[in-house]
Amino acid sequence: MRRTLILLSAGAVTAAAAVVALSPSANAATTLGAAAAEKGRYFGTAVAAYKLSDAVYSGILDREFTSVTPENEMKWDATEPSQGTFSYAAADTIVNRALANGQKVRGHALAWHSQQPSWAQNLSGAALRTAMVNHVTQVATHYRGKIDSWDVVNEAFADGSTGARRDSNLQRTGNDWIEVAFRAARAADPGAKLCYNDYNTDGQNAKSNAVYAMVQDFKARGVPIDCVGFQSHFNAQSPLPADYQANLQRFANLGVDVQITELDIEGSGSAQAASYAAVVRACLAVTRCNGITVWGIRDSDSWRAGGTPLLFDGNGNPKAAYTAVLTELGGATPSPSVSASVSASVSPSVSPSDPQAGSGCAATTSVNAWTGGFVVTVKVTAGAARINGWTVAVTLPSGSTITNTWNATASGSGAFTNVGYNGGVAAGGSTEFGFQGTGTALTGTPTCTAR
Numbered sequence: 001m002r003r004t005l006i007l008l009s010a011g012a013v014t015a016a017a018a019v020v021a022l023s024p025s026a027n028a029a030t031t032l033g034a035a036a037a038e039k040g041r042y043f044g045t046a047v048a049a050y051k052l053s054d055a056v057y058s059g060i061l062d063r064e065f066t067s068v069t070p071e072n073e074m075k076w077d078a079t080e081p082s083q084g085t086f087s088y089a090a091a092d093t094i095v096n097r098a099l100a101n102g103q104k105v106r107g108h109a110l111a112w113h114s115q116q117p118s119w120a121q122n123l124s125g126a127a128l129r130t131a132m133v134n135h136v137t138q139v140a141t142h143y144r145g146k147i148d149s150w151d152v153v154n155e156a157f158a159d160g161s162t163g164a165r166r167d168s169n170l171q172r173t174g175n176d177w178i179e180v181a182f183r184a185a186r187a188a189d190p191g192a193k194l195c196y197n198d199y200n201t202d203g204q205n206a207k208s209n210a211v212y213a214m215v216q217d218f219k220a221r222g223v224p225i226d227c228v229g230f231q232s233h234f235n236a237q238s239p240l241p242a243d244y245q246a247n248l249q250r251f252a253n254l255g256v257d258v259q260i261t262e263l264d265i266e267g268s269g270s271a272q273a274a275s276y277a278a279v280v281r282a283c284l285a286v287t288r289c290n291g292i293t294v295w296g297i298r299d300s301d302s303w304r305a306g307g308t309p310l311l312f313d314g315n316g317n318p319k320a321a322y323t324a325v326l327t328e329l330g331g332a333t334p335s336p337s338v339s340a341s342v343s344a345s346v347s348p349s350v351s352p353s354d355p356q357a358g359s360g361c362a363a364t365t366s367v368n369a370w371t372g373g374f375v376v377t378v379k380v381t382a383g384a385a386r387i388n389g390w391t392v393a394v395t396l397p398s399g400s401t402i403t404n405t406w407n408a409t410a411s412g413s414g415a416f417t418n419v420g421y422n423g424g425v426a427a428g429g430s431t432e433f434g435f436q437g438t439g440t441a442l443t444g445t446p447t448c449t450a451r
Helices: 032-038 055-064 089-100 125-142 177-188 206-221 244-252 269-285 320-328
Strands: 008-020 042-047 067-070 104-112 149-154 193-198 227-230 257-265 289-294 338-348 361-370 373-382 390-393 401-406 415-417 430-438 447-450
Touching: 032 042, 032 320, 042 055, 042 104, 067 089, 067 289, 089 104, 104 125, 104 177, 104 257, 125 177, 149 177, 177 193, 177 206, 193 206, 193 257, 206 244, 227 244, 244 257, 244 269, 257 269, 269 289, 269 320, 361 447, 373 390
Parallel strands: 042 067, 042 289, 067 104, 104 149, 149 193, 193 227, 227 257, 257 289
Antiparallel strands: 008 338, 361 373, 373 430, 390 415, 390 447, 401 430
């Protein structure tokens, strides 16, 4: 999760921008979805219900994509905010709109250690197991016949070199909880594909090996599993692995479909375009890779917007990465022609909050919020000198609670300290951490203290 904040003031440097018009080649598809369909695949995106009223957002969604994944609206906290009381309005909005437009729907996600409602977080043992099975059954039954693929279980394995299961409240109900969730989902929605979904499994490593072993075991014992989802969040620190295609293929060889479920690649220009093209090539080379979903439409819609990781810029214009993907899918080759140009006069200046102005550090945030919850990504940037540790403080609105933290240690309400591997940051360099919470998200600027 990466974010960048650039401060500019008016001045004398002139920047020119051009609007590119795409000229389709003869007999070639001119959208991502149409081009993917000609290859026997879908091309999808994550969708937020509250953004559907944005004409640019919904216009791109309708034109380019043949599959949608509700970003947060189907998760446990959204669909069962009180035990036994289900709320489907936001998810229904996405599902019904997609089906009316002829788009597939990926259900995300039935069972996950994160974004649980507070009542579920307070359960354990047999009570939590019963609640989980009921939740899977009720939600999958509500959408029975409308979902192409379900992420039945999400992110159940730990990072690191052990290949162990994640220590979660669901895992502590018994090691068979994943199998139980899949069997409940099959009974409730027998026509949907049932998927396991995770991150940092894109290449062969301890975590992906553990998932592989689980899928192999499920197939051998007749546990219903039809597909494996690879989130594929890439950046400079975690680039596209060289064995990406081989890893997809070894899972496909187990007799399951493979799907790229949450693709985003930080960067810009030709380097970003090349990485996107490589992902598409890998999927096309694996017969059972039946679809790709990017995690958002425009860069400004991304959970890590500062890394500009998507196919359309914040204004909805297609980027070089879009052209690379469309071309790789066999779609129309863009023929650029300048149709308009604009000029702006700005010059960079050093703000007192800019860490480059001296030693110390600065922190910037990006917030992904929904009704009742939020995820915040924080980017810590070192100033003119290396730092060996950092502490970031944020102010949360009254009633908001932090429920989960990654790449940092939470100490008290709104205080975060580096963990062992990301305290040292070179001059001008950066690192990131994140946290999730319930209630209303923060709106102010965090403070950063260097050590």
